[in-house]
Amino acid sequence: xxxxxxxxxxxxxxxxxxxxxxxxxxxxxxxxxxxxxxxxxxxxxxxxxxxxxxxxxxxxxxxxxxxxxxxxxxxxxxxxxxxxxxxxxxxxxxxxxxxxxxxxxxxxxxxxxxxxxxxxxxxxxxxxxxxxxxxxxxxxxxxxxxxxxxxxxxxxxxxxxxxxxxxxxxxxxxxxxxxxxxxxxxxxxxxxxxxxxxxxxxxxxxxxxxxxxxxxxxxxxxxxxxxxxxxxxxxxxxxxxxxxxxxxxxxxxxxxxxxxxxxxxxxxxxxxxxxxxxxxxxxxxxxxxxxxxxxxxxxxxxxxxxxxxxxxxxxxxxxxxxxxxxxxxxxxxxxxxxxxxxxxxxxxxxxxxxxxxxxxxxxxxxxxxxxxxxxxxxxxxxxxxxxxxxxxxxxxxxxxxxxxxxxxxxxxxxxxxxxxxxxxxxxxxxxxxxxxxxxxxxxxxx
Numbered sequence: 001x002x003x004x005x006x007x008x009x010x011x012x013x014x015x016x017x018x019x020x021x022x023x024x025x026x027x028x029x030x031x032x033x034x035x036x037x038x039x040x041x042x043x044x045x046x047x048x049x050x051x052x053x054x055x056x057x058x059x060x061x062x063x064x065x066x067x068x069x070x071x072x073x074x075x076x077x078x079x080x081x082x083x084x085x086x087x088x089x090x091x092x093x094x095x096x097x098x099x100x101x102x103x104x105x106x107x108x109x110x111x112x113x114x115x116x117x118x119x120x121x122x123x124x125x126x127x128x129x130x131x132x133x134x135x136x137x138x139x140x141x142x143x144x145x146x147x148x149x150x151x152x153x154x155x156x157x158x159x160x161x162x163x164x165x166x167x168x169x170x171x172x173x174x175x176x177x178x179x180x181x182x183x184x185x186x187x188x189x190x191x192x193x194x195x196x197x198x199x200x201x202x203x204x205x206x207x208x209x210x211x212x213x214x215x216x217x218x219x220x221x222x223x224x225x226x227x228x229x230x231x232x233x234x235x236x237x238x239x240x241x242x243x244x245x246x247x248x249x250x251x252x253x254x255x256x257x258x259x260x261x262x263x264x265x266x267x268x269x270x271x272x273x274x275x276x277x278x279x280x281x282x283x284x285x286x287x288x289x290x291x292x293x294x295x296x297x298x299x300x301x302x303x304x305x306x307x308x309x310x311x312x313x314x315x316x317x318x319x320x321x322x323x324x325x326x327x328x329x330x331x332x333x334x335x336x337x338x339x340x341x342x343x344x345x346x347x348x349x350x351x352x353x354x355x356x357x358x359x360x361x362x363x364x365x366x367x368x369x370x371x372x373x374x375x376x377x378x379x380x381x382x383x384x385x386x387x388x389x390x391x392x393x394x395x396x397x398x399x400x401x402x403x404x405x406x407x408x409x410x411x412x413x414x415x416x417x418x419x420x421x422x423x424x425x426x427x428x429x430x431x432x433x434x435x436x437x438x439x440x441x442x443x444x445x446x
Contacts, residue, residue, distance in 0.1 A: 045401060050401070052401075056085050058115050059083050060330075062090050062114045062118055067331060073106065076129070077103055078127055078128050079161030090119055090120070100121050125197070131197055135378070139155060140183060143374075147368035147374055151168050154364065154381075155365075156363035163200065165199075166201045167205070176201050177201050206366070206418045207367055209257070219305060219308060220310070223240060224241040226261075232371055239257060240341070240344070240397075241255070241256055246441055249306070253301060265287065267285045267286055267288060268282055269282035269283050295437075297367065298434045313442055326407050327408070330409075339353060339398070340388070344393050350387045354401075355386075367415060378433075381425065382428075383424055391416075397412065398431075411430050
């Protein structure tokens with residue numbers, strides 16, 4: 001289960017590698033020191049990271065409690081929220097301060113330990129519920145089936161709940177605006193049109209699937225290399241494993257990005273000699289049994305095992321061979337920072353990138369898959385001025401640090417930017433949304 005110690009040259013620009021003949025191979029032996037389970041309480045996470053986790057824990061708990069109410073009984077008041085990790089506050093955007101205070105009171109009643117005194121109130125022009133409905137209408141109005149016809153790149157709720165921002169092809173912005181107007185005219189009444197959130201259309205860069213490819217023994221965990229047939233015939237796709245899940249019967253599954261492999265594909269680890277990035281399959285990981293190709297960019301791999309024998313809720317990390325338990329899942333909110341354990345970043349000298357700051361937690365983005373099809377995903381976009389993710393990280397676990405030995409899963413790496421910011425940008429789908437759709441839970445086995 002340990003990562004192999006490898007030194008790799010610059011990352012490839014594309015996720016696909018021509019398939020070579022040959023069947024499954026024996027997994028290459030891991031190099032370097034292999035660590036067992038961290039000793040409880042041992043200083044396995046660096047001090048700076050632990051200090052940050054302790055400092056932001058009250059903010060994260062507060063944000064989760066507010067968001068919970070904003071998605072339920074107080075959806076009419078909830079515009080958005082933003083976490084200021086440096087300033088130590090959570091900004092709540094509410095359509096009125098009175099309604100916002102009622103939301104906070106409800107959150108405090110449900111979670112008495114939160115510090116409601118950390119909340120700042122700012123007026124929201126629209127509720128997040130209405131803004132999300134507008135995003136859905138725009139996606140429907142601008143939907144295309146093939147990559148050659150793609151005009152809209154992202155449709156995002158403005159973080160201050162003031163409206164919607166759409167990015168698209170620079171040479172097709174008038175066409176995008178016309179499609180949005182036509183769609184609105186066909187669905188809105190005069191009364192609803194007057195209260196429709198404003199939409200700004202600007203030039204942008206497309207999200208680029210972060211597909212590319214280490215082989216591990218069973219049970220698998222987040223951060224392992226995945227290798228299998230790509231969606232474009234004759235090629236092999238290299239991705240990373242993310243969340244380990246379990247169904248009601250105790251069967252073990254492993255999640256990765258939906259754009260990686262077609263339904264029914266046999267997925268293996270990597271069987272090349274240590275230090276090489278090739279296409280030789282290693283040990284069998286499982287078979288893709290469900291592809292969620294709309295809104296969450298996730299697919300389910302059946303490991304064939306049960307009760308922790310096929311997968312475990314762990315996250316492969318540094319130093320070589322170290323892993324940590326994934327004990328909870330949660331949502332990412334504006335202003336928070338996350339980490340990700342994608343394979344390609346790890347083996348190109350970037351380790352496990354952290355400090356990826358959430359820029360927008362309510363953004364829809366369109367992905368052109370390798371087979372030319374187009375799929376809309378609703379999730380999160382983050383940024384790190386040094387490094388966020390690259391090709392080969394797709395499906396990797398997005399997470400936050402809870403303590404020395406535990407992590408909280410936040411989602412699966414989905415894409416980076418095809419523009420100049422490339423590997424400094426990362427898109428991901430929210431972990432709770434993925435689990436709700438597939439009807440599974442985080443694997444309780446570690």
